[in-house]
Amino acid sequence: MATLVQAIRLALHVGEERHGVTDVFGEDVGPPLGGVFTQSQGLRTAWNSPLDERGIVGTAIGLALAGQRPVAEIQFCDYAFNTVDLLKLAGGVCWSSAGDYNCPMVLMTPVGSGIRGSLYHSHSFDAQATRIPGWKIVMPSNPLDAYGLLLSAIADPNPVMFLAPKALLRAKAAPNERIPGEPDDDRVLSKMIDAPLGDRSRWRPEWPAVEDLFVPIGKARTCRQGRDVTVVTYGRMVPVAMQAAEQVAADGVDAEVIDLRSLAPYDWDAIRASIKKTNRVLFLNEDTEVTNFGEHLLRRAVEELFYELFAPPKLLAGADVPGIGLADNLERASVPQVDGIVAALRDLARHQP
Numbered sequence: 001m002a003t004l005v006q007a008i009r010l011a012l013h014v015g016e017e018r019h020g021v022t023d024v025f026g027e028d029v030g031p032p033l034g035g036v037f038t039q040s041q042g043l044r045t046a047w048n049s050p051l052d053e054r055g056i057v058g059t060a061i062g063l064a065l066a067g068q069r070p071v072a073e074i075q076f077c078d079y080a081f082n083t084v085d086l087l088k089l090a091g092g093v094c095w096s097s098a099g100d101y102n103c104p105m106v107l108m109t110p111v112g113s114g115i116r117g118s119l120y121h122s123h124s125f126d127a128q129a130t131r132i133p134g135w136k137i138v139m140p141s142n143p144l145d146a147y148g149l150l151l152s153a154i155a156d157p158n159p160v161m162f163l164a165p166k167a168l169l170r171a172k173a174a175p176n177e178r179i180p181g182e183p184d185d186d187r188v189l190s191k192m193i194d195a196p197l198g199d200r201s202r203w204r205p206e207w208p209a210v211e212d213l214f215v216p217i218g219k220a221r222t223c224r225q226g227r228d229v230t231v232v233t234y235g236r237m238v239p240v241a242m243q244a245a246e247q248v249a250a251d252g253v254d255a256e257v258i259d260l261r262s263l264a265p266y267d268w269d270a271i272r273a274s275i276k277k278t279n280r281v282l283f284l285n286e287d288t289e290v291t292n293f294g295e296h297l298l299r300r301a302v303e304e305l306f307y308e309l310f311a312p313p314k315l316l317a318g319a320d321v322p323g324i325g326l327a328d329n330l331e332r333a334s335v336p337q338v339d340g341i342v343a344a345l346r347d348l349a350r351h352q353p
Contacts, residue, residue, distance in 0.1 A: 014151060019151065024071045025046065037110060053074050054083050057083045081128065106156075109161075119323040122324035124285070136161070138217055233284040244345060285336075289317040
């Protein structure tokens, strides 16, 4: 089974061979490294940029407006904050030209905690991203969705931000999450597409004949059916929410877990249907809790579904602190953990009509 980072690499390869990707670039994206997380090893169109995030985004905009189809990478999302003005320009191209011009670019960046990256390698970017109009924003939680969402992002005529949860990049697919056409044996896949250690000058990947798969942008996935409380989450928090749901099941609390997959546009129909079924909802993510994307969803739930709710909706998100601590206990204290989710679910379930 492919890991999430292997799924990204396969999607980029399919993109450059079948869907018009002309450039995959960023800091250390090209040979010999192939990306700090190995996501671009062996790609024909991969090249290294200078260490300049504004230059990376500006180059991607220029390439896209010139008719190319670039996939640009910001090495860590922590360094994307100084590109926001350029991201606003890219997002406004289609709207400000009344649809006469498009900007077909993908901006890829790893996000979130979980690798003890401390102050400059552990931030989230999802809340900031949703404040930039004109962008579609996706965040996968498993390899199959990573593959399908990235292909959909590549095919889109306007800018798409692909946020990759760095703590899940080495996570392997479940049996029902295989990319169509990938080898049955993950060791075979690794031998085919993972660059060896040491000298790579003569190494060339042997790409498997994977098939196209496009996961629709804006369509959520129900990971676990439940009747008592809804958890709306995405990215790294999806498997954490699933662990919490299994724990509270022992108490007789049946939690439904929804993986949004897309933050813009997001699947309000799926959220609404689930809340109408369970009458309780927890919005969960690891970005800082103040001006959090979950706050928007919570506000909409109250405004539109007030009389469906048996309990006040909850938001569980990252602590409102300037960064993530390097020590494990500090990192864990900065973002939601299983025990906190379990406590929130139990509290919601206690409220009866």
